[in-house]
Amino acid sequence: MLMRTRxxxxxxxxxxxxxxxxxxxxxxxxLSAGMGDYVPQWAGGLPADAPPRAGTPQYDAYMKExxxxxxxxxxxxxxxxxxxxxxxxxxxxxxx
Numbered sequence: 387m388l389m390r391t392r393x394x395x396x397x398x399x400x401x402x403x404x405x406x407x408x409x410x411x412x413x414x415x416x417l418s419a420g421m422g423d424y425v426p427q428w429a430g431g432l433p434a435d436a437p438p439r440a441g442t443p444q445y446d447a448y449m450k451e452x453x454x455x456x457x458x459x460x461x462x463x464x465x466x467x468x469x470x471x472x473x474x475x476x477x478x479x480x481x482x
Contacts, residue, residue: 423439425431438444455463 423432427433438448455466458466
């Protein structure tokens, strides 16, 4: 008699644990996608030169600029990059 009541209750406990574990996975996925924007770079957040998130107006402008540069001849592209580096004052040296 003990075996008949134990099997359904064990199955119910396993089903409850499995469903709660699956629920945690979806919550964490949604939280991590949004929280990555608020974590500082030194703590493992997005780098300063990361492209904008898809679906935002900044992303659309970023993709248009990227396509414009892709269609530009290589010589013109190099000249534009050099002009931008000179304007911002950054050098091409590696980060130490």
